[in-house]
Amino acid sequence: xxxxxxxxxxxxxxxxxxxxxxxxxxxxxxxxxxxxxxxxxxxxxxxxxxxxxxxxxxxxxxxxxxxxxxxxxxxxxxxxxxxxxxxxxxxxxxxxxxxxxxxxxxxxxxxxxxxxxxxxxxxxxxxxxxxxxxxxxxxxxxxxxxxxxxxxxxxxxxxxxxxxxxxxxxxxxxxxxxxxxxxxxxxxxxxxxxxxxxxxxxxxxxxxxxxxxxxxxxxxxxxxxxxxxxxxxxxxxxxxxxxxxxxxxxxxxxxxxxxxxxxxxxxxxxxxxxxxxxxxxxxxxxxxxxxxxxxxxxxxxxxxxxxxxxxxxxxxxxxxxxxxxxxxxxxxxxxxxxxxxxxxxxxxxxxxxxxxxxxxxxxxxxxxxxxxxxxxxxx
Amino acid sequence: xxxxxxxxxxxxxxxxxxxxxxxxxxxxxxxxxxxxxxxxxxxxxxxxxxxxxxxxxxxxxxxxxxxxxxxxxxxxxxxxxxxxxxxxxxxxxxxxxxxxxxxxxxxxxxxxxxxxxxxxxxxxxxxxxxxxxxxxxxxxxxxxxxxxxxxxxxxxxxxxxxxxxxxxxxxxxxxxxxxxxxxxxxxxxxxxxxxxxxxxxxxxxxxxxxxxxxxxxxxxxxxxxxxxxxxxxxxxxxxxxxxxxxxxxxxxxxxxxxxxxxxxxxxxxxxxxxxxxxxxxxxxxxxxxxxxxx
Numbered sequence: 001x002x003x004x005x006x007x008x009x010x011x012x013x014x015x016x017x018x019x020x021x022x023x024x025x026x027x028x029x030x031x032x033x034x035x036x037x038x039x040x041x042x043x044x045x046x047x048x049x050x051x052x053x054x055x056x057x058x059x060x061x062x063x064x065x066x067x068x069x070x071x072x073x074x075x076x077x078x079x080x081x082x083x084x085x086x087x088x089x090x091x092x093x094x095x096x097x098x099x100x101x102x103x104x105x106x107x108x109x110x111x112x113x114x115x116x117x118x119x120x121x122x123x124x125x126x127x128x129x130x131x132x133x134x135x136x137x138x139x140x141x142x143x144x145x146x147x148x149x150x151x152x153x154x155x156x157x158x159x160x161x162x163x164x165x166x167x168x169x170x171x172x173x174x175x176x177x178x179x180x181x182x183x184x185x186x187x188x189x190x191x192x193x194x195x196x197x198x199x200x201x202x203x204x205x206x207x208x209x210x211x212x213x214x215x216x217x218x219x220x221x222x223x224x225x226x227x228x229x230x231x232x233x234x235x236x237x238x239x240x241x242x243x244x245x246x247x248x249x250x251x252x253x254x255x256x257x258x259x260x261x262x263x264x265x266x267x268x269x270x271x272x273x274x275x276x277x278x279x280x281x282x283x284x285x286x287x288x289x290x291x292x293x294x295x296x297x298x299x300x301x302x303x304x305x306x307x308x309x310x311x312x313x314x315x316x317x318x319x320x321x322x323x324x325x326x327x328x329x330x331x332x333x334x335x336x337x338x339x340x341x342x343x344x345x346x347x348x349x350x351x352x353x354x355x356x357x358x359x360x361x362x363x364x365x366x367x368x369x370x371x372x373x374x375x376x377x378x379x
Numbered sequence: 380x381x382x383x384x385x386x387x388x389x390x391x392x393x394x395x396x397x398x399x400x401x402x403x404x405x406x407x408x409x410x411x412x413x414x415x416x417x418x419x420x421x422x423x424x425x426x427x428x429x430x431x432x433x434x435x436x437x438x439x440x441x442x443x444x445x446x447x448x449x450x451x452x453x454x455x456x457x458x459x460x461x462x463x464x465x466x467x468x469x470x471x472x473x474x475x476x477x478x479x480x481x482x483x484x485x486x487x488x489x490x491x492x493x494x495x496x497x498x499x500x501x502x503x504x505x506x507x508x509x510x511x512x513x514x515x516x517x518x519x520x521x522x523x524x525x526x527x528x529x530x531x532x533x534x535x536x537x538x539x540x541x542x543x544x545x546x547x548x549x550x551x552x553x554x555x556x557x558x559x560x561x562x563x564x565x566x567x568x569x570x571x572x573x574x575x576x577x578x579x580x581x582x583x584x585x586x587x588x589x590x591x592x593x594x595x596x597x598x599x600x601x602x603x604x605x606x607x608x609x610x611x612x613x614x615x616x617x618x619x620x621x622x623x624x625x626x627x628x629x630x631x632x633x634x635x636x637x638x639x640x641x642x643x644x645x646x647x648x649x650x651x652x653x654x655x656x657x658x659x660x661x662x663x664x665x666x667x668x669x670x671x672x673x
Contacts, residue, residue: 055471102654105661108470109414113612117653120605121646128643239601243478250475289489289597296483303475304464 006175010168017168021160029156030228031268036163037224039264040170042248043257044217047174049246050255051183052210053190054103057112058119059218060242066092066219067226067237068126071139081143085166085223092219093212100211104204119242123234138233141226159228166224170217175257177213186210218245247299253311262310271295381513386638387631388518394630395530399585400607401614401622402534403578408616409554410574413462413473417480419604421457421579422586424484425450426595427492429587430499439500446583454579455572462575463568485597494597501591526588533581534623540577550574606633609649613656615663625664628652 017036021029045059069088073079079087099118103111126133133139145158177183188196189206197203226232248267253259274291306313400418407415429446433439461480465473503521507514517523541547552560553570561567585607586600593599610629614621629649636648656664 049471055474102658106657107661109408109616110612110657110661110663112414112474113608114650114653114657116605117609117646117650120602121650124643124646128641128647239605243482247475247478250471254471289486289494292482292486292489294486296479296481296486299479299482300461300476303472303479304461307468307472 002179003176006172010172014165014168017164018161021157021164024160026154026156029154029160033156033159033163033228034225035264035268036160036167037221037228038248038267039167039261040224041218041221041245042252042263042267043171043174043260044214044221045245046249046252046255046257046260046263047178047186047217048210048214049249051178051190052186052207053193054207054210055108055112056115056211056214056242057246058115058117058239058242059214059245060237060239061115061118061122062092062096062215062218063222063225063241064122064232064234064237065095065215066222067232068133068139068222069219070223070226071141071232072132074141074143075139081162081227085162085220085227088223089216089219092222093216095219096211096213096215097208099215100208103211104207116239116242119237119239123237126234134233136234138231138236140231142230143227156228163224163228166220170220171257171261174213174217178257182206182209247295251299251302251309253309253313256309256311258314259309259311266310382638385507385514385516385518386634388523389516390518390631390634391627392518392523392526392630393634394610394627395527396585396589396603396626397607397610397629398623398626399530399533399581399588400604401611401626402530402537402619403581403585404608404611405614405616405619405622406537406574406578406581408611410550410571411458411462411466411473412470413465413477414608414616415462415575415578416474416477416604417457417484418578418582419600419607420481420484420488421450421453422582422603423590423595423597423600424488425453425579425583426499426586426590426599427488430497430595433500439502443502443587446587447580450579450581450583450586451576452579454582455576457579458572458575463571488597492597496594496596499590499595502587505591522591529584529588530623533584534619537577537581537619546573606649609653612663613653615660615666618663618665621663621665 017032021032024032041059041063045056048054048056048059066088069091070084073084073087074081077084099115103114106114126138127135143155143159145153145155149158178186185196185201185206188199188201189203193203196206222237225236229236244267248263249260250263251266252261252263271291274294277290302309308316400422403418404415407413407418425446428449429442432442432445457480461476462473465476501522503525505517505520505522507516507523508519509515539547541551549560549565550570550573552563552565553567554574557567560570585603589603590599593603606629607626610626611622612625613629614623614625629652632652633645633648637645640648660666
C-alpha cells in the first residue's frame, strides 16, 4: 500500500518535473539537475544521521568516488549512462561498506573525526595517481542525448530528466526502506543501541548497512553531478562540500526525506542568489564572502531557533504529527537532559510508524524513560 | 641518516602545532562535550588581528599578546552567546552551531581582509641549525624550538592550573559532574566559559605559531584544524596528554610519509593511522574510561 502511494506521488512529481523542465531555459535546467542530484546525497545522509544515528562529516568522499567512477567508466568502458550510474552507486556502496566496517564501533566525535579525515584524504588520490585521475585538472568526458529524442534536444534538458528521475527513484526506494523492518531497526539502534542489541538486532551489521545505503546514494549524486558538469575535479569534492551536505540535512529537517528536498534546494539555489544580491548592492569586493556569512548565520540561527529544520517547521505549522529526530524534546525532557549534561544530548524517541519489532518497542520505551519524553506519535 | 633526523625533527615541530590545536579541542570537550569545529577559524581570525597590529607598526610581541588575549575573549564570548543555548539539546545541534560559526568567521574574515594570501612573520629565524656539515633541517630552527617550548609551556601551565589551583579544581569538578559541582556551589556556567576562553587562547597560540608556514587567508587553518582534531581523536578526546602524544605521532608520521613516500600522501597516511588506532581503541589511545555512557 505504502509502496503504491510512494510510487504514485513519485510518478506525479516526475510528470510535473518533466513538463516543467521543457519550459525552463538551459541555465535553469542545469540548476534543476543540480538540485535533483544534490537531493539524492542529502537524502542518503539524512538516512545515515537521522535514522541510523551515525554522524558523517565526510560524505563528499563518496560523491568523489561516484563521480570519478562514472567518468572512468564512460571514458574507458563506454558503458551507457544508466549502467555507469548504477555501477558508480555500487562502487561507492563498496567504499561505504569498508568505511562502515571501520566506523561501526565508533561513536560521536570519533566517528566525526574519521569521516572528516576521509573527506580530506580522498581527493589526494587524484593528485597522487595523475595518469589515471588527471590530477588537478581532473577528467573530462562527454555524454550525448539518446537518438530517439532528436538532434535538436538540449543536453541540459536531458541531464535534468536523468537527475530528476534518479532522484525520484532513490527517494521512493529510501521511503520504502524507512517504512520496512530495516528502517525500524535503524531507529531502534539510533534511540538505544544497547536495547536494540538486547532485542536481538545485529547492531554492527545494521550500522554497516546504513553506511552502504547512504554511500551508494552519495555515489549516485556524485555521478550525476559529474554528468551535468561533464568533468570531475578534486576541487569539486572538497571538505566544504561534505560540510554543506551535513548542513543541508539539518536545515531541511533531520531524519525527514521531505526535508532532504528542502536541503538540496537551499544548497544549490541560495548561495548564487546571495552572491547576486550582494553584488547588486555594491558589495563587490567581498561579494564572494557574503553568501558564506549568510550561510553561517542561517545555520546558527536555525539550529538555535528551529532545531527541527524546515520540515519540522512545516509540520508544526500544519499541525502534522510526527517529531523528527532533531530534538523534539518536551520541556520536562529538556530539563532532565540539562541536569545530566554529560550523559544527555541523546536524541528524543523517534516516531516509528509501527512498532513492528521488539527492538523498536524496547528502544522507544527505554528512550522515553531516559529522556522523560512521553511518546508523541502519529495516531 | 641525515634525512631521517631532518624528518623527525620537522615532524616533532609540526606535531607540536597539531598538539596545540588538539589540546584546545580537549579543553572544550572535557568541559562541554562539544567538538569545536570553529577552533581553526578562531585561530585564523586572531592571527589576522595580530597581523593588523604588526602592520600598524607595533612590535611582534605586542601582536602576539594581542592575539592570545583576543583568542581568550573570542572563546568566552562565543561560548556564552552561541554555544550555551545548545546545552541539553542533541549533540548534533552543537556540531552544526560550531560548523556555522566556522563558516561565519571565515566569511567575515573574507569580507574584511579579502581572500588573498598574506605572508606572516615568525618570531625567530626559520633557518635550521647545523652541526658541522650536518644540516638538521627546519625542525631545528630557533622558530621550531620556540614553537615546541611555547606549546609545552602552555601545556604545563594548564596542568598546573588544573592540578594545583582552586579554579582548576572547580573546572575539573564541573567536567566530572556538572550537577554535583553545582550542588557544591561551583558556578558551572562560568567554568564552562573559562574552559572555552582557555581553549581560544591555546588555539590563538597555535595560529601564531603555524601561520608563518601556511600564509594567512580565510581557510588557512582548515587543514591544521583537521590534523589537530585527528591528533586529539588518536589520543582520546578526554586526555590532554593524549592530544600532545597524538599530535607528535601524527606530525612525525606525516613527515616520514611526505619525505620518503610521496608529497601527496600525508592526508591518506593520516586517515590510515586514525582508522588503525580507532579499530583497536575506539576511544583513542589515552581514553580515561573504557565504558561508554549508554
